[in-house]
Amino acid sequence: MGRVVTPAGFGPLRRKEDVRLVRGRGRFVDDIALPGMLHGAILRSPHAHARIVSVDTSAAESHPKVRVVLTGADLAARDMAWMPTASHDVAAVLACGKVHFQGQEVAFVAAEDRYAARDALALIEVEYEPLPAVVDARTALGPGAPLVRDEQPGRTDNHVFDWESGDAAATDAEFAAAEHVSACDLVYPRVHPAPLETCGIVADADPVEGRLTVHATTQAPHTHRVLYSRIAGVPEHRIRVVAPDIGGGFGNKVAMYPGYLCAVVASTVTGRPVKWTEDRSENLMASSFARDYHMRGEIAATRDGRILAVRVQVLADHGAFNATSQPSAFPAGFFGVFTGSYDLRAAHCRVTGVHTNKAPGGVAYACSFRITEASYLVERLVDVLAHDLGLDPARLRMANLLRPEQFPHPTPTGWEYDSGDYPATLGLALEIAGYDELRAEQAALRAGYERTGRGRLLGIGLSFFTEAVGAGPRRTMDIMGLGMADGADLRVHPSGDAVLAVSCMSQGQGHETTFAQLIGHELGIPADRVQVVQGDTDRTPFGLGTYGSRSTAVSGAATVVAARRVRERARLVAGAILEIDPADLEWVPGRWQVRGNPTVGVSLTEIAAAAYSGRELPDDVEGQLDASCVYNPPNLTFPCGAYLCVVEVDPVTGEVRVRRFVAVDDCGVRINPMIVAGQVHRGLADGIGMALMELITFDPDGNHLAASFMDYLLPTSMECPSWELGETVTPSPHHPIGAKGVGESATVGSPAAVVNAVLDAIGVRHADMPLTPAQVWRAVQGRPLRPDLAIR
Ligand code: MCN
Ligand code: CUM
16 A cells, blocks of 8 residues: 555546536437437336236327337237346336236337327226235245236246355354354345436337447447347347447446337337437336345354354345346345455355335446445444444454455455455544544533433444455356456557547446546557547447446456557567567657667657558568457456545434545545546445435335435435545556456445444434434434335
8 A cells, every 4th residue: 555656647637528528518319319210108007016908009009190009919929028137037028918016118109209109108098907016025925925927937936036155054153152143134225326317219220221220328238239139139230239428327227128129129110210218207117226135134243342253134125027237146246245344254145035016126226236235234233233342333343354464355255355455444534534533522412412402413434345346257257148358449540549449338437538548558648649439339349338337447457458469569560660679678658669778769659650651560560550358357356445424413303414424445546536536426425315315115005106306315415515535545466457446336335334323323223224304213212114114
């Protein structure tokens, strides 16, 4: 660790893409208008669970502006009623026979304009026979629970999977021998990523060329192309998927949605382009949700607070279809990192997935594949342990964190953390916060409250997280059989300017800037002379895309390796120009020069011109200046962070105000510290949202109770303090520039800090999120509610 140095080419460069984005010149899917384009709309189920007795589309079809109406039966006739999901399940495209959740897609209309399409939905007559719904995961496996997936032959219950990780026997032995055990039941409620831009598509099936062009809001264009190809039985080269500018994804735009496929079919049937854009309620009701984990955690320790083992049981609510998007071999995502940042002797978890009559729960919402749940669990457990043993939560953490000399660290659940200096990271957060003074202020405020019965209480909440980002390697991680490795193609033009094409896809993370900076760092080409091409399967190499904060760790590594290959090629050309053995040349940013004689050398610009010129080149140099790389990461990268949240709580009204938030992140070497800070700011706001206000909940009949921003509350700048950031740097030993991902770190780490702070203020051992004023007030009274009981 030590002093933070910014390597050449890196630094707080302003985002290149903002030149168009902040001027309203971005081009989003809904900005696209093709000649003759039709507009789609979806009829959705009003019931959470019902048999479809009949569907009559005749009135809608005779609407003068309607061009096609699609039902489940129409899709079944094309063998397209069901689509594969990443988790070896299938999900309905349009309901056939029955509906499984409220808001499920039942029919699709394409009409001359958006209004006509909506009007026509009202003309479709669907007769439903309502069935009892199962909404609570805890009753889904019980006797008499309604069967959600009875269309699957032989199915008798709502069980999805059982998965375990760690050593059960060793863990049980630690618990049996431990001096102290703390246990806690926690719910990580269902939440939604709620990006600013909802999901949408413009599908254009060209019957003459036999080509399908799709403009869609997707974080993973190549994966989507493979999916379209498999579902429609059309080879990949006949499909082009373009993701233009995207107004936020946060995981919501990883999955394939029925509206996309319906638009493709409607375009095929009508021979005209079809646009479909979700509205906000549709997005909140039917697109990928996150979390919905019911967890029982236990932590074993000595009486003086040496943590020995953690044991966890999870009930995972996957909704009606197992439509998660994590690597195939990980049914509970990367939940296995629930051992957190601590030096444990043993750990074990058992996760059971169940179906309910709710929209398919993805793993989406800045989750790094369930690490959000894992991190929240262990960081809550550590605070519960501190509460039970009467220990200070900061000192308890410091005493149990992994020490720098323990890296690379094999965890009890089979991961290998690459690097980190956890004590220094926590130490810096405590220092920035002024921890001891805060505790003194807390004691004074509490004494005042106890004397007068009024006033605010101060709460100080900590969380220390370890993230796991940058999936593959391809040998152990695939999605639908596609290995998690990504490509980068780099071409330096005769002018010395460069074009980089990558498989990842920015939704606001600033890739056009940071990936250009990677080229600047490796080749000395200024970032404004590097064009970054992304989001177009016709113009970019194959790769699985942007999620799980994998772009820097995987595509970034591919970019660096490709740039180094170009540099080596340039060395040979430089040798030819200078008539000197290439082995005698040394690289300084932007230039090959003679070792020991720096006045003799050639710049990359001169080398590029020569590589395309009529000049004779060495036999093993073909000419031109380009290179590619497909990067198969040897391991994930493991960023970490120490977060400290300070809240003021009014115990009479339950109102919470976040006064301060200190976040020290270690994401290895930072390419653009300003973009990293922006990523962290965003994730911290996520944490405040989830901890205090965000909740997707249902009534017992499965009616969705949060289908608008009136009910699904998001934090604004009003709820957020001025963030106080710090950094430590332990480079990843296996990443070519030592970078680790950061895009989801703050979302993973912050919820526990906020919850720990609120509970610390009111002296309560545990209460579930979201800690709304009502929930806090009840917790003060000693009777907090379960989040699924719609706290208002
Ligand atoms: N970066 C850096 N130095 C590092 C690490 C990252 O400069 N050591 C930069 C990267 O180059 C990139 C940004 O920070 O410009 C985020 O990088 P990374 O951690 O690699 O994450 P991804 O680019 O793969 O982004 C995905 C991640 C995920 S999975 C979600 S969800 C999320 C997030 O990013 N969605 C976002 N941040 C988001 N930010 C915005 N604005 N919009 C979203 O939808
Ligand atoms: Cu899981 S949300 Mo992000 O990985 O796209």
